[in-house]
Amino acid sequence: FVVGQWYGGAGDKALPAQDGETIGPDVTLITQGSPDFPVWTPSQDVIAQAKSAAAAKAEAFANPPGRFSDPVHLLQVILGMFVLFVLPGLLAAPFFEIEDTPSKLALIPAMSFVISVLSGVFVLSLWRGSLTTVKAWFVVAVAVGIGAVLRVAKQPVTTKLTSFGNFFNKLFSQFSNPDYATLMGVQFLAQTGQGVVQGAIAKALVFGGQKGFDVQNVPSASYLLKVVLALYVPYTVISPFVGVFIDRFSRRRVVWWSNLITAVIVGGIALGVMLPLGKGTTEHDTLATVGLVVGLLAAQSVVRVVLAVKSAAIPDVLVGKDLLQGNALSQAGGALFQVLGIGFGGVFAGIVGSWAGAIIGAIIFVIVAFVSLRMRHTQSGDHETTFWHEASRVVKTVSDGLKEVASRPAAALGLSSFQMLRYQFWGFGLFVFGLYAKNLVQGSSADSLSLALSGLGGIVGGALGLVLAQKWKDRVPPIRMLMGSMFLLGAGTIAFGALVSVLGFAGMLFIGFFAFFLGKISADTIMQQAMPDDFRGRAFALFDIAYNLGFIVPALVLSFIWVEGSATRTRIILIGSGAVFLGLTAVIGAWSRRIKDQFAPQDDLVAK
Numbered sequence: 001f002v003v004g005q006w007y008g009g010a011g012d013k014a015l016p017a018q019d020g021e022t023i024g025p026d027v028t029l030i031t032q033g034s035p036d037f038p039v040w041t042p043s044q045d046v047i048a049q050a051k052s053a054a055a056a057k058a059e060a061f062a063n064p065p066g067r068f069s070d071p072v073h074l075l076q077v078i079l080g081m082f083v084l085f086v087l088p089g090l091l092a093a094p095f096f097e098i099e100d101t102p103s104k105l106a107l108i109p110a111m112s113f114v115i116s117v118l119s120g121v122f123v124l125s126l127w128r129g130s131l132t133t134v135k136a137w138f139v140v141a142v143a144v145g146i147g148a149v150l151r152v153a154k155q156p157v158t159t160k161l162t163s164f165g166n167f168f169n170k171l172f173s174q175f176s177n178p179d180y181a182t183l184m185g186v187q188f189l190a191q192t193g194q195g196v197v198q199g200a201i202a203k204a205l206v207f208g209g210q211k212g213f214d215v216q217n218v219p220s221a222s223y224l225l226k227v228v229l230a231l232y233v234p235y236t237v238i239s240p241f242v243g244v245f246i247d248r249f250s251r252r253r254v255v256w257w258s259n260l261i262t263a264v265i266v267g268g269i270a271l272g273v274m275l276p277l278g279k280g281t282t283e284h285d286t287l288a289t290v291g292l293v294v295g296l297l298a299a300q301s302v303v304r305v306v307l308a309v310k311s312a313a314i315p316d317v318l319v320g321k322d323l324l325q326g327n328a329l330s331q332a333g334g335a336l337f338q339v340l341g342i343g344f345g346g347v348f349a350g351i352v353g354s355w356a357g358a359i360i361g362a363i364i365f366v367i368v369a370f371v372s373l374r375m376r377h378t379q380s381g382d383h384e385t386t387f388w389h390e391a392s393r394v395v396k397t398v399s400d401g402l403k404e405v406a407s408r409p410a411a412a413l414g415l416s417s418f419q420m421l422r423y424q425f426w427g428f429g430l431f432v433f434g435l436y437a438k439n440l441v442q443g444s445s446a447d448s449l450s451l452a453l454s455g456l457g458g459i460v461g462g463a464l465g466l467v468l469a470q471k472w473k474d475r476v477p478p479i480r481m482l483m484g485s486m487f488l489l490g491a492g493t494i495a496f497g498a499l500v501s502v503l504g505f506a507g508m509l510f511i512g513f514f515a516f517f518l519g520k521i522s523a524d525t526i527m528q529q530a531m532p533d534d535f536r537g538r539a540f541a542l543f544d545i546a547y548n549l550g551f552i553v554p555a556l557v558l559s560f561i562w563v564e565g566s567a568t569r570t571r572i573i574l575i576g577s578g579a580v581f582l583g584l585t586a587v588i589g590a591w592s593r594r595i596k597d598q599f600a601p602q603d604d605l606v607a608k
Contacts, residue, residue, distance in 0.1 A: 021047060024054035083140055088115040091147030095154045112143075119143040171470045174326055179317045179377050183310055186255060186372050187330060188337040190306040193364030195341020196348075197266055197299040200357025201292050203349040204274055232548040232555075234297055246537030251309045251378040259369035262302040263362040269295040270358035277354075295358065302365065304544045307334070311543070312536035313378035315528045320605030323528050324478060327521040328469040332462050339458065404535045405542060410598040413591055414526035415542055417482055420584055421519045422550025424489055425512045428577035429497075430454070431554055432570060433505050439565050440502050453506050461513030469521060478522040478529075479599040483589050485519035490582035497574025500567045508574070529600050 021029045029047060030039050068074065089111030093099075098107055119142040127135060150157070175181045245254050273291035314326050341361075349357040405411045433454070472481060492511030496504045524543075531539045563569040592599070 023047075023050050024058060027054065083144065084116050085109050085112045088112040088143045088147035091144065092150040095150040095157070112147075115146055116140070116143040119146060167470070171325070171466070172329070174318065174322065174329060177317070179375070180314075180326065182371070182374050182376070183313060183317055183378065184330060184333060186368055186375060187306055187310045188333050189364060189368045189371060190259065190303050191334045191338040192341040193361045193368060194299045194303040195338040195343075196345035196364060197295065197358055197361035198338075199342040199345025199347075200270075200349040200354045200361065201274070201295050201299075202342075203346050203357070204277060204292060204354035232300075232551045246305070246308055246312060246541065251313060251537075252372055252375045255306055255309055255372040255375070256369050258302045258305045259365045259372065262298045263365035263369070265298040266295050266358055266365065267362040269298075270355045270362065274355035274358055275353070299361065304547070306368070308537060308540040308544060309378065311524055311528065311540040312533070313375075315536070315605050316377050316533060322473070322603060323525045323605060324469055324473040324481075324521055324603030327524045327528075328466050328517075331517060331521050331524075332466045335458060335462055400535075400538075402538075402542070404531070405539055408530045408598075409591075409595045411527050411530035411539060413479075413588065413595070414482075414523040414530065415539070415546060417486065417588055418520065418523040418543060419546040419549065420581065420588070421486065421489065421516055421523070422546055423554060424493065424577060424581040425516045426550045427554025428573060429493055429508060429512050431551070431558065432573055433509065435558070435562065436500075436565075436567075436570050437505075439567070440505070453502070453509050457506065457509030458513045461510050461515075462517050465514050465517035465521075469518060473603045477599060477601050478525045478603060479592050479596075482519050482522035482526065483585070483592065485515040485517075485522065486585040486588065487582065489515035489519070490578050490585055493578030493581065494575050497578060498571055500571045500574075525603050526599065529605055530598070 023029050029042075029050065086108060089108035090104075092111060092115065093104060093108060096107075096111070098104055098111075116139070120139045123135065123139045123142055124131070127138070129135075175184070269291050273288055273295075277288050310330060311327075314330070315323060318326050341364075345357040345361060348360060405415060437453075469481075489512060492508055492515065496506075496508035496511065498504070499507075527539055527543070528536065558573070561569070561573065
């Protein structure tokens with residue numbers, strides 16, 4: 001091989017360039033090595049070629065050729081520049097509607113460069129190894145091919161892209177309605193605040209004040225079950241009364257005061273309980289546990305108020321049109337913002353402290369209160385009455401709401417179906433996964449697995465449900481969509497729950513989030529179509545009761561039958577609950593067929 005005057009070896013050893021043959025200035029071919037530096041001596045033909053190349057290069061440096069002395073090479077360079085920096089963009093120009101000369105001069109080289117670079121990145125990411133002439137020409141071929149495809153396929157590609165764009169324009173068109181956009185803004189902000197508070201308080205309540213979210217450190221399942229019962233039982237008692245306030249008072253005022261009061265409660269708990277708690281755990285601290293549960297209950301309650309107001313107001317805000325679409329956007333957006341809030345609250349709590357995350361949540365609730373002042377058309381008429389007058393007859397008005405729902409079979413079916421969906425997915429599906437997750441893997445990756453499976457399942461399942469709901473809303477009646485989602489949830493729980501593995505839970509959670517999303521928006525739509533405006537607040541307050549019972553009843557059942565770390569018991573619970581759910585789905589299906597004349601064929605509000 002060819003080296004310089006000295007060859008640097010390992011360590012502090014070096015081999016003088018001796019016993020070699022000079023190739024050129026300061027370049028010597030070593031022909032004799034040593035035991036420390038063995039060398040390979042090329043043949044005389046190779047040595048002769050090296051000397052000839054060195055002499056030619058030395059002559060070129062001494063007497064450089066003129067600019068046009070090698071016209072063939074110059075043409076090759078020009079052709080190469082044309083292929084790399086002109087041809088791909090020139091071919092693709094009609095696709096991007098680049099037609100006038102100034103635009104072509106300005107944009108074609110830049111487009112060609114981008115296409116060539118992206119082609120190189122794509123090819124070399126698949127065809128690994130050093131860059132060779134063959135690879136370079138292949139990159140050029142791909143870049144030119146992309147330009148040609150864009151030129152030839154302009155019509156079909158633009159047609160597909162236009163159809164794709166129009167679909168999503170129509171999907172999100174409800175946000176062009178300022179009243180709907182404001183209502184969604186209030187909901188999304190409220191759920192973000194709830195998520196931040198949940199993430200911060202759950203960090204202190206479940207994981208303690210230590211950094212990270214290692215589920216190996218989670219207290220026992222019985223402790224978590226007790227926390228769930230303490231959190232959801234109280235609001236189940238409060239919920240019907242909230243529905244009365246929603247129906248009998250200005251819904252805007254209800255949202256305003258509930259958020260301000262919640263901000264004060266959460267802020268007080270952050271400073272009075274969470275700040276002194278620091279990094280301590282609450283498992284054996286009754287007072288701190290009660291304080292944190294009260295904070296979670298306040299955040300939970302205000303969001304349930306906002307969601308009940310939202311569900312009751314959507315028919316008026318949308319003027320009775322496209323209810324399924326409005327509910328789908330609300331459900332998907334709310335879930336997304338709540339997850340983002342939980343993530344932010346948990347991370348912020350881990351960095352600064354749980355108390356700081358709760359303070360951020362309280363500030364968000366204050367913002368929600370002020371945004372709610374811009375809500376309009378959230379009810380069909382004003383309700384002029386005093387607080388004490390309605391408070392004195394609250395039990396009667398709750399009773400009236402129950403009787404109204406019971407007298408409308410479609411509404412009763414929607415409520416019952418939603419209750420079943422809550423039991424099965426959030427109670428016997430997601431809850432069981434949360435209790436068993438730390439047994440799927442060992443070590444610190446357990447918490448990452450829990451977040452990944454539930455987060456990806458929720459995002460992908462919800463996104464798919466949002467798209468399909470838009471495609472089916474004018475062709476598939478809400479009742480059929482509801483029954484299909486219930487059957488899918490039961491079958492998916494049985495099929496994937498039998499595996500009790502990472503793959504099994506991944507499949508179960510994806511199907512569960514997807515089915516619950518479609519089922520929830522279908523049940524909301526059926527209830528909105530069946531109930532008059534004066535009773536919608538109380539009707540959706542019953543949804544809140546169903547929401548809470550969806551945790552309470554499974555938690556009570558699991559507290560008796562759950563066996564810590566038992567795959568067999570987990571499998572029995574999932575398969576058994578799925579089978580029972582399918583049986584109840586069949587009952588609901590038979591009920592829906594008997595009252596099929598009371599369901600609307602699409603998602604618009606039907607005049608009564």
